[in-house]
Amino acid sequence: xxxxxxxxxxxxxxxxxxxxxxxxxxxxxxxxxxxxxxxxxxxxxxxxxxxxxxxxxxxxxxxxxxxxxxxxxxxxxxxxxxxxxxxxxxxxxxxxxxxxxxxxxxxxxxxxxxxxxxxxxxxxxxxxxxxxxxxxxxxxxxxxxxxxxxxxxxxxxxxxxxxxxxxxxxxxxxxxxxxxxxxxxxxxxxxxxxxxxxxxxxxxxxxxxxxxxxxxxxxxxxxxxxxxxxxxxxxxxxxxxxxxxxxxxxxxxxxxxxxxxxxxxxxxxxxxxxxxxxxxxxxxxxx
Amino acid sequence: xxxxxxxxxxxxxxxxxxxxxxxxxxxxxxxxxxxxxxxxxxxxxxxxxxxxxxxxxxxxxxxxxxxxxxxxxxxxxxxxxxxxxxxxxxxxxxxxxxxxxxxxxxxxxxxxxxxxxxxxxxxxxxxxxxxxxxxxxxxxxxxxxxxxxxxxxxxxxxxxxxxxxxxxxxxxxxxxxxxxxxxxxxxxxxxxxxxxxxxxxxxxxxxxxxxxxxxxxxxxxxxxxxxxxxxxxxxxxxxxxxxxxxxxxxxxxxxxxxxxxxxxxxxxxxxxxxxxxxxxxxxxxxxxxxxxxxxxxxxxxxxxxxxxxxxxxxxxxxxxxxxxxxxxxxxxxxxxxxxxxxxxxxxxxxxxxxxxxxxxxxxxx
Ligand SMILES: Nc1ncnc2c1ncn2[C@@H]1O[C@H](COP(=O)(O)OP(=O)(O)OP(=O)(O)O)[C@@H](O)[C@H]1O
Ligand SMILES: [Mg+2]
Numbered sequence: 001x002x003x004x005x006x007x008x009x010x011x012x013x014x015x016x017x018x019x020x021x022x023x024x025x026x027x028x029x030x031x032x033x034x035x036x037x038x039x040x041x042x043x044x045x046x047x048x049x050x051x052x053x054x055x056x057x058x059x060x061x062x063x064x065x066x067x068x069x070x071x072x073x074x075x076x077x078x079x080x081x082x083x084x085x086x087x088x089x090x091x092x093x094x095x096x097x098x099x100x101x102x103x104x105x106x107x108x109x110x111x112x113x114x115x116x117x118x119x120x121x122x123x124x125x126x127x128x129x130x131x132x133x134x135x136x137x138x139x140x141x142x143x144x145x146x147x148x149x150x151x152x153x154x155x156x157x158x159x160x161x162x163x164x165x166x167x168x169x170x171x172x173x174x175x176x177x178x179x180x181x182x183x184x185x186x187x188x189x190x191x192x193x194x195x196x197x198x199x200x201x202x203x204x205x206x207x208x209x210x211x212x213x214x215x216x217x218x219x220x221x222x223x224x225x226x227x228x229x230x231x232x233x234x235x236x237x238x239x240x241x242x243x244x245x246x247x248x249x250x251x252x253x254x255x256x257x258x259x260x261x262x263x264x265x266x267x268x269x270x271x272x273x274x275x276x277x278x279x280x281x282x283x284x285x286x287x
Numbered sequence: 288x289x290x291x292x293x294x295x296x297x298x299x300x301x302x303x304x305x306x307x308x309x310x311x312x313x314x315x316x317x318x319x320x321x322x323x324x325x326x327x328x329x330x331x332x333x334x335x336x337x338x339x340x341x342x343x344x345x346x347x348x349x350x351x352x353x354x355x356x357x358x359x360x361x362x363x364x365x366x367x368x369x370x371x372x373x374x375x376x377x378x379x380x381x382x383x384x385x386x387x388x389x390x391x392x393x394x395x396x397x398x399x400x401x402x403x404x405x406x407x408x409x410x411x412x413x414x415x416x417x418x419x420x421x422x423x424x425x426x427x428x429x430x431x432x433x434x435x436x437x438x439x440x441x442x443x444x445x446x447x448x449x450x451x452x453x454x455x456x457x458x459x460x461x462x463x464x465x466x467x468x469x470x471x472x473x474x475x476x477x478x479x480x481x482x483x484x485x486x487x488x489x490x491x492x493x494x495x496x497x498x499x500x501x502x503x504x505x506x507x508x509x510x511x512x513x514x515x516x517x518x519x520x521x522x523x524x525x526x527x528x529x530x531x532x533x534x535x536x537x538x539x540x541x542x543x544x545x546x547x548x549x550x551x552x553x554x555x556x557x558x559x560x561x562x563x564x565x566x567x568x569x570x571x572x573x574x575x576x577x578x579x580x581x582x583x584x585x586x587x588x589x590x591x592x593x594x595x596x597x598x599x600x601x602x603x604x605x606x607x608x609x610x611x612x613x614x615x616x617x618x619x620x621x622x623x624x625x626x627x628x629x630x631x632x633x634x635x636x637x638x639x640x641x642x643x644x645x646x647x648x649x650x651x652x
Pocket of ligand 1 (some may be wrong): 300307323324325326327328329330331332479
């Protein structure tokens with residue numbers, strides 16, 4: 001009897017839990033779903049009042065137009081996509097390399113002014129990106145590197161390095177020093193010990209730093225909007241604005257482009273997330 | 288052939304010296320233990336031998352050649368860490384074979400040597416597990432296996448048993464001893480446990496505050512401690528040590544009680560000299576309940592009340608008060624004793640130790 005009541009209560013709690021989770025997920029996912037939905041229906045329906053909840057007129061026209069190339073009012077999505085990819089991937093790789101070197105140094109070595117430098121890195125993050133856009137524009141204009149991949153990569157590396165160093169430092173700290181020492185006694189050089197032992201163990205941390213850096217560059221708008229001008233270097237977030245013209249906004253096209261932006265980011269996150277097995281260092285030392 | 292020699296070895300961190308110019312010769316295939324209290328510089332010394340710590344001053348030679356400037360991998364050593372330091376992302380087999388893989392040894396030979404070591408250490412069942420799936424004792428054995436597989440000339444151990452429970456510790460201790468007989472390598476073993484040091488080693492190095500207090504066989508450091516510190520450090524329960532003043536043929540303890548001056552030291556002290564008198568619990572025993580060593584040539588008897596007793600089954604530790612201090616005596620073939628009961632105690636003064644109160648050095652020459 002008592003047992004039964006207990007079980008009922010537990011079931012009730014579980015149901016409540018699920019409902020709560022469902023509501024939370026709904027709030028989080030709805031905007032995303034709305035974007036996907038809107039990319040599939042005409043502007044009339046999107047703008048209709050009262051809102052049309054159930055889509056009536058589904059078509060892939062927006063996507064067809066988008067990839068149909070410039071010309072019939074289309075937007076050079078392929079170019080934007082290529083720019084975004086080149087800029088994000090290159091800047092992420094560079095930020096990771098610097099982040100690994102810096103994070104390792106912070107985690108393993110003592111040097112003068114260590115905490116001051118660390119604090120300095122963190123402070124750079126306190127400056128809002130938009131405040132930098134004008135000075136950056138002026139400097140870049142003088143240097144004649146406006147509207148180039150190089151300038152955007154430079155900006156994103158600078159933006160991401162403090163964060164990657166900070167994150168990777170934390171992960172290297174978790175790898176016991178003894179392990180690299182053991183590897184050195186086992187015949188490794190300092191360099192080999194790093195790649196054979198410390199790197200694989202900090203790997204998940206480095207991967208998450210990579211995701212963060214990539215997503216930051218992939219989604220960044222404020223600075224890119226200033227520095228990029230044309231198909232030479234315009235990234236997808238800036239490209240979104242191409243759908244606005246003097247009198248109309250092509251909501252459907254914009255949403256479609258947004259979907260095109262979200263998909264690679266999501267895919268990448270999913271792929272890497274699988275490798276983010278935490279607690280990998282467990283068992284190295286006495287447990 | 289790999290004797291290890293330390294010459295005037297110094298380690299400084301900034302301006303603070305933690306190892307103060309120690310000299311030591313470890314013979315080829317010798318098992319030597321470094322013991323001493325926490326913070327005395329044992330690990331630091333060992334890590335300098337391993338090449339993990341820079342040498343501030345002095346020379347380390349392995350196999351007759353200075354190794355000061357060689358990296359760890361070029362010193363032909365293995366080390367077992369207190370934390371074991373197993374590679375968590377590798378299986379037991381990979382952990383043990385790692386050094387050979389790095390050394391570009393052929394896979395067939397790696398397998399053979401790893402299996403050999405696994406057989407010695409009884410690890411065959413666990414070869415495909417990760418370190419996280421092993422118990423503490425098993426991890427310890429993997430760490431030893433990883434060291435053996437390299438076939439180094441020198442093994443270094445830094446408190447390899449301190450993370451094991453008491454029973455396992457005794458077991459692994461025996462295993463290490465057997466291993467030493469089998470692999471025929473020089474072994475340097477750091478521990479703060481004097482029992483481990485006594486049972487395992489050919490010679491013991493007792494360190495304190497970055498200095499070597501004494502180097503000797505377990506018997507030597509037990510029977511003829513060079514300093515008061517060694518006397519108190521080696522042996523369990525520890526030696527009874529008491530301040531005394533020489534007065535004619537007697538040693539006057541605090542509170543006025545006195546014992547005869549041991550014959551051995553009659554002409555090594557002068558009247559009025561302050562000394563530390565030491566006698567092991569084994570050499571104070573309720574009369575008739577001691578070791579029948581047969582060499583008891585200088586036995587003195589006193590009647591004293593028992594304060595408390597600690598029965599251990601085959602023997603009983605009897606605590607008595609003398610010279611305002613508590614003394615421990617060891618009673619063999621024990622009979623029950625009541626607290627407060629006055630018993631006759633034999634003090635075997637032929638086994639006594641005297642140290643200078645000033646320098647702490649033995650007065651035996
Ligand atoms: N990186 C360091 N910087 C400054 N002092 C240090 C450093 N490492 C060790 N020491 C000091 O050196 C001394 C010796 O340390 P060591 O680790 O050799 O002691 P130990 O004999 O191994 O002690 P334990 O039995 O506790 O392991 C200690 O007093 C310690 O505080
Ligand atoms: Mg230590």
